Amino acid sequence: MAMYIKGMGCISPQKTWDDSPLLSQPFLNEGDKLTCYEPDYAKYIEPKVLRRMSRIIKMGVTAGMMALKQAGLDVPNGIITGTAYGCLDDTGIFLNKMIENSEQALNPTPFIQSTHNTIGSQIALLLQCQGYNQTYTQGAFSFENALLDARLELTDFPSQSLLVGAVDEITAVSHAILRRFDIYRDDINNLNLFTANQNGTLHGEGAAYFVLSGFRAPTDRVCLEAIKMVYNPTYDDLRDEILSFLNRNGLGADDIDFILVGKSGDKKRDVNTELISTSYFASSSVGVFKHLSGEYPTASAFALWLSAKIMAENHIPDVVVVRNEYRPMKRLLILNSYFGRHHSLILLREC
Amino acid sequence: MEQLMTDLKRQIIEALNLKHLKPEDIGDDQPLFVDGLGLDSIDALELIVLLQQHYNIKLANPQDGPQIFKSVKSIAEFIKANQPA
Numbered sequence: 001m002a003m004y005i006k007g008m009g010c011i012s013p014q015k016t017w018d019d020s021p022l023l024s025q026p027f028l029n030e031g032d033k034l035t036c037y038e039p040d041y042a043k044y045i046e047p048k049v050l051r052r053m054s055r056i057i058k059m060g061v062t063a064g065m066m067a068l069k070q071a072g073l074d075v076p077n078g079i080i081t082g083t084a085y086g087c088l089d090d091t092g093i094f095l096n097k098m099i100e101n102s103e104q105a106l107n108p109t110p111f112i113q114s115t116h117n118t119i120g121s122q123i124a125l126l127l128q129c130q131g132y133n134q135t136y137t138q139g140a141f142s143f144e145n146a147l148l149d150a151r152l153e154l155t156d157f158p159s160q161s162l163l164v165g166a167v168d169e170i171t172a173v174s175h176a177i178l179r180r181f182d183i184y185r186d187d188i189n190n191l192n193l194f195t196a197n198q199n200g201t202l203h204g205e206g207a208a209y210f211v212l213s214g215f216r217a218p219t220d221r222v223c224l225e226a227i228k229m230v231y232n233p234t235y236d237d238l239r240d241e242i243l244s245f246l247n248r249n250g251l252g253a254d255d256i257d258f259i260l261v262g263k264s265g266d267k268k269r270d271v272n273t274e275l276i277s278t279s280y281f282a283s284s285s286v287g288v289f290k291h292l293s294g295e296y297p298t299a300s301a302f303a304l305w306l307s308a309k310i311m312a313e314n315h316i317p318d319v320v321v322v323r324n325e326y327r328p329m330k331r332l333l334i335l336n337s338y339f340g341r342h343h344s345l346i347l348l349r350e351c
Numbered sequence: 352m353e354q355l356m357t358d359l360k361r362q363i364i365e366a367l368n369l370k371h372l373k374p375e376d377i378g379d380d381q382p383l384f385v386d387g388l389g390l391d392s393i394d395a396l397e398l399i400v401l402l403q404q405h406y407n408i409k410l411a412n413p414q415d416g417p418q419i420f421k422s423v424k425s426i427a428e429f430i431k432a433n434q435p436a
Binding site for chain 1: 366367368369370371389393396397400403404
């Protein structure tokens with residue numbers, strides 16, 4: 001069951017929401033995190049509604065609105081969201097207020113907005129969309145589960161249009177806590193993430209939404225053909241899973257024109273993805289993206305947005321390319337890896 | 352009373368994140384809900400919390416809410432009448 005991409009919206013640490021050519025001027029950043037380059041939200045959301053939204057909600061709702069606008073759709077048939085950490089900032093505010101006020105007189109706004117499903121709900125409220133609404137919170141597989149659910153929905157009702165996406169944010173508290181795991185590098189220039197040959201990566205965040213339908217229109221350029229998740233595999237397991245995934249879709253590694261690898265720049269945790277992308281996809285073009293988005297549990301949504309843009313434009317931006325074989329972009333594979341543990345495969349095809 | 356109303360306006364702007372407003376933009380008698388500032392039911396809950404946090408006043412009867420939260424002046428009068436000694 002192919003899912004046709006009708007529209008996309010993405011807010012990320014790069015210029016991904018304006019009309020500038022794709023990643024023509026990537027942002028250079030020194031530090032251990034990449035935060036989003038955000039639009040003027042008032043252009044997308046009514047000020048009266050905007051005042052109550054936290055940053056992650058603004059990012060998610062706006063990315064959703066951008067996708068709907070591109071698809072020329074007012075209201076989707078359903079909304080499916082993936083988020084690993086949900087609305088962390090509001091959760092923090094709510095919990096702090098509980099302590100400060102001795103569990104008395106708690107402000108309703110951060111409480112209401114502290115749940116994972118706030119983003120999908122806010123989009124539905126704004127659009128008056130009373131259709132299917134689901135939020136997946138399966139850690140670094142949250143977005144992939146959202147896609148699988150969309151696929152199930154569209155298998156039953158192919159003519160529907162679903163708004164499917166993922167959002168995760170960096171907050172001061174989450175960054176401080178995650179830093180204790182010694183997973184981020186200090187003061188790395190993001191554009192040198194893959195050349196420094198060190199352990200650790202950059203913390204990232206982002207919001208990306210897609211309008212997907214099972215119905216193909218003549219204007220469609222890219223479709224999502226298959227999704228697969230592989231948890232904590234050995235090298236051999238991962239290789240076998242990738243090859244059998246391709247085989248099930250009637251393909252071999254040689255049929256992949258471009259593979260976008262979600263390695264994080266962490267030399268210890270990138271070993272398997274690095275080896276597979278060089279050994280088994282020797283004739284494919286290869287690209288990377290986590291020096292642009294940072295590492296976060298739903299970075300595969302940024303990868304899908306980037307892949308679909310690359311495929312539609314048939315051009316790999318210089319800042320993404322590792323090896324360019326200049327093959328026409330017919331089949332594209334995303335191989336994402338979250339700290340070498342959660343691996344996902346997303347197969348795209350030109351329509 | 353004047354000082355209390357100015358403080359209230361500043362606190363309402365902060366609590367409800369009405370960044371586009373300054374205290375002097377809110378009239379003493381201006382309706383806060385619907386036609387006036389356009390506040391809604393969640394804002395009403397925030398105002399109840401504001402009274403509790405800043406003035407240590409609990410709203411005993413929620414039915415009185417619409418009358419108390421009619422305007423900044425009505426809230427100030429309620430505070431004056433109910434503030435603990």
